[in-house]
Amino acid sequence: MANWKIIVAGCGGMANQWVGYAAERTGAEIAGLVDIREQAAREMASRHGLDVPVFTHLAEAIRQTKPDIVFDITIPDSHYDVCMTALKAGCHVFGEKPLAANLRDARTMVAAAKESGLAFNVMQNRRYLRSIRAYRELIASGAIGKPGLIAADFFVGPRFGGFRDEMESPLLLDMAIHTFDQARFISGADPVAVYCHEFNPPGSWYKGNASALCIFEMSDGSVFDYRGSWCAQGAPTSWEASWRVAGSEGTAIWDGHEQVFAERVRPNADGFIRETERIEAAIDWKGREGHAGCLDEMFAALEEGRPAETDCADNLQSIAMVFGALESARTGRKVHIEELLQR
Ligand SMILES: NC(=O)c1ccc[n+]([C@@H]2O[C@H](COP(=O)([O-])OP(=O)(O)OC[C@H]3O[C@@H](n4cnc5c(N)ncnc54)[C@H](O)[C@@H]3O)[C@@H](O)[C@H]2O)c1
The missing domain is CATH 3.30.360.10 (Dihydrodipicolinate Reductase; domain 2)
Known part of the structure; x- marks a missing residue:
């Protein structure tokens, strides 16, 4: 079974479900936590008993830990930057809804995912x-x-x-x-x-x-x-x-x-x-x-080499x-x- 290294971007309220899921999943490992508020990342690490580095910049976290997947659980206004940074660095992205804060960003992100051949899946729990x-x-x-x-x-x-x-x-x-x-x-x-x-x-x-x-x-x-x-x-x-x-x-x-x-x-x-x-x-x-079901499907799709049910190209129709x-x-x-x- 693959061993997926994960960086979590955004350590607010909703991230607890994602971190809890990754911490329990066999074949997945949280490599680091990112939040522009460093304290939020530190608190997330201690709440879930994680001994991992924390960062305030995603690009730096990716450079140091070389993850396979970025979980984007930031606020909607940050989804574009987080997703594009992750894709450019060769990481798959599993992100929270809404796909983006506006339709132009959403289209650019979907096109970037297609061009990269990487997965970009959206949480529709x-x-x-x-x-x-x-x-x-x-x-x-x-x-x-x-x-x-x-x-x-x-x-x-x-x-x-x-x-x-x-x-x-x-x-x-x-x-x-x-x-x-x-x-x-x-x-x-x-x-x-x-x-x-x-x-x-x-x-x-x-x-x-x-x-x-x-x-x-x-x-x-x-x-x-x-x-x-x-x-x-x-x-x-x-x-x-x-x-x-x-x-x-x-x-x-x-x-x-x-x-x-x-x-x-x-x-x-x-x-x-x-x-x-x-x-x-x-x-x-x-x-x-709920979230566990949607994340199960995202990982299954990645491991089977097929688009997930909530793949970004599909989700573009919902956000539209x-x-x-x-x-x-x-x-x-x-x-x-x-x-x-x-x-
Ligand atoms: N699927 C659902 O049922 C559901 C429910 C609630 C929220 N959400 C979604 O989850 C996402 C997060 O919501 P929340 O309630 O956890 O918000 P929140 O404000 O509690 O947490 C967001 C965190 O992201 C951090 N952040 C912002 N920009 C960042 C960046 N560029 N890099 C790193 N960290 C950054 C913030 O500092 C904050 O800690 C939103 O997109 C929201 O719509 C989904």
Whole structure:
């Protein structure tokens, strides 16, 4: 088995999951920790009992430790520099979402990864859940016929404090990437065009827009409808959103928790409202959930010499949904994703 030497860039809150994973993985070894705040790197080392060097510059860390992989768990504004530095030095990159802070950087990073032949994979942990896997299988099995409308409701009211409260578009930029990526995962379709209305509802504790309604035209002819709020008071949905896919022969439901089923029109049913039968999805996916599941897939892909499910080229389609929605909200116009990606 390969022995992967890893440098961790960014030692804030989320890095704990990544460091914990690497410390436990057979055939992986953390070679050093990097943070522009040296103290954060030192604290990470002591928290996880790691006797490794700490650095304030990634390039220096790479020069001294010669890693195979850089974990990028820095803030979104630093993803471009970290990723490009790592790729230029011949390292694979496994990075946190969002791929980049803007679409131009995202395109440059994806092109650089392609040219280098190195892996650049993005954390989309919300694809790695038993229930979403069951939902995707249920729809792919043809149980509801051809999907026409994919609807996701996301209503949660967290009081984060900190940077999210100050962002212009906290919901679309920081959270919706997960739900948009899940819509692509569930449907197997890519975005074609988007219309979005973004706003900040009464009672919101965010400075920027904490709600958005988006309509996406998808490549299989279906429409993905997103209704989201990060300042929803009461009756919350799951953080995975609450899903309804309406197809030509039935409807598939995922409540974002463990309820996954379809109601399909009975064969030969007749009448004003047709009688349906209920199909319970088999929730039997055996992979690990969340970050561990996504990292398992990234390492498996590297070892098998294939692109990971959340390879950067694939992820460009998800991040384009975010930036397309933001542009539509700003201009009041429908945005075509292909045009956006060509610019
Ligand atoms: N997948 C998820 O569910 C999920 C959840 C939370 C956060 N995230 C993502 O994880 C990333 C980090 O979030 P966080 O909550 O840990 O943020 P954080 O602010 O707690 O930590 C980020 C760290 O990166 C460091 N840093 C910034 N620029 C750097 C650079 N150029 N080189 C080295 N270190 C640098 C900062 O000093 C800080 O310690 C973000 O992209 C965020 O969107 C993902």
